[in-house]
Amino acid sequence: MNRLLRLLFVILVAYPVVLAWLGVSVVNRKRLPHKGPAIIIANHNSHLDLLTLLTLFPLSMVHNVQPAAAADYFLKNRFLAWFATRVVGIIPVIRGGNAQQNDPLAGCAQALQQGKILILFPEGTRGEPERLSEFKSGLWFLCQKFPDVPVMPVFMHGLGRAMGKGQWIPVPFFIDVHVDEPVYCRSDKAAFISDIQQRFESLQNSALGREQ
Numbered sequence: 001m002n003r004l005l006r007l008l009f010v011i012l013v014a015y016p017v018v019l020a021w022l023g024v025s026v027v028n029r030k031r032l033p034h035k036g037p038a039i040i041i042a043n044h045n046s047h048l049d050l051l052t053l054l055t056l057f058p059l060s061m062v063h064n065v066q067p068a069a070a071a072d073y074f075l076k077n078r079f080l081a082w083f084a085t086r087v088v089g090i091i092p093v094i095r096g097g098n099a100q101q102n103d104p105l106a107g108c109a110q111a112l113q114q115g116k117i118l119i120l121f122p123e124g125t126r127g128e129p130e131r132l133s134e135f136k137s138g139l140w141f142l143c144q145k146f147p148d149v150p151v152m153p154v155f156m157h158g159l160g161r162a163m164g165k166g167q168w169i170p171v172p173f174f175i176d177v178h179v180d181e182p183v184y185c186r187s188d189k190a191a192f193i194s195d196i197q198q199r200f201e202s203l204q205n206s207a208l209g210r211e212q
Contacts, residue, residue, distance in 0.1 A: 003063040005087045010062050014051040021172055022162055024052060027206075028179040032056060032152065036064055037112040038182075039151045041139060043132055043200060044121035045160035050088070052156055052175060053119055066111050067119035068093045091118070093138075105142050112146050122196065131160070132200055140192050143185030150182035153196065155203035178203045 018024060033040075042053060050067050057065055071092035074084035084090045091107040103109075111118050120142075122135040143151060155178045162173040180199050186192040 002086050002089070006062055006089050007059060009087050010054050010059065014054050017170060018048065018052050018055045018175070021170060022048070022052075022158075022175050023172075024055065024175045024177060026056060026177045026179065029056065029177075031179040031181065032154075033117055033150065034061075036115040036117040037146065037149045038117045039112070039139075039143070039146075039149055040065075040117060040119045040154055041122050041151055041196065042119065042154040043156060043204075044123045044125065045131075045156070046163045048159050048163045048170060049121070049156060050119065052159060052177065053154065056154075056177065057117075061117070063089075064115070065089075065117045065119065066091050068105075068108050068121075070125070105138060108142055109145055112142075112149055132197075132204060135193050135197050135200075137189060137193060139196070140185065140189045143192070147185045150184065151196075152182050153180040153199045153203065154178070155180070155200055155207060157204070157207035176207050178207055 040053065042049060050069075053067070054062060054065060066089050069084065069090040069092065071094050074090055075081040075092055085092070091111055093108070094104040108118055108120070120139060122139045123133040124136045124138075125133075139151070143149070156175060157178070158173045158175040161171065162175065163170040180203055183195065183199070186195070
């Protein structure tokens with residue numbers, strides 16, 4: 001049932017909003033993983049970010065794609081919790097959790113063990129429209145457990161203007177999506193996070209047509 005609900009959600013909600021109302025151009029789509037386990041990391045400017053990412057995959061793969069999302073936001077009432085977990089398929093993450101007492105990324109680790117394609121937003125929360133925020137270190141801790149799992153940076157440009165923080169009605173802006181080469185975990189946390197951040201800055205420059 002959950003698989004069917006998620007498929008209907010993508011067909012009836014994500015496709016009309018993202019592909020019909022906004023429109024999307026994808027650079028290097030072929031780099032996206034065709035199976036899991038894999039980690040998609042993306043910048044986070046809008047409630048439409050997840051919808052956009054789900055439309056990048058064939059319908060036959062949607063059931064295998066799961067986003068990590070803040071438990072304090074998506075589980076704050078019974079209906080939203082049901083919709084987020086059963087229809088959208090989120091993995092609740094407790095922000096600010098203590099890994100030694102209650103690992104906030106345990107659900108993400110379980111999804112990767114099950115061969116899922118995990119979607120993470122390393123900025124942690126929605127930032128200012130079309131601006132990159134500092135990346136959190138949770139991604140590194142997760143990757144340490146799965147050093148052979150590819151991490152795919154995906155930069156989305158335009159969603160901050162289409163439906164940024166504080167907006168509730170999407171404005172029809174065309175969206176550009178840039179997919180980078182996969183990266184793998186490194187033992188040096190600071191170097192790994194810095195490399196990821198630089199990759200997103202480079203993708204942003206490409207999206208804006210700046211010279212590298």
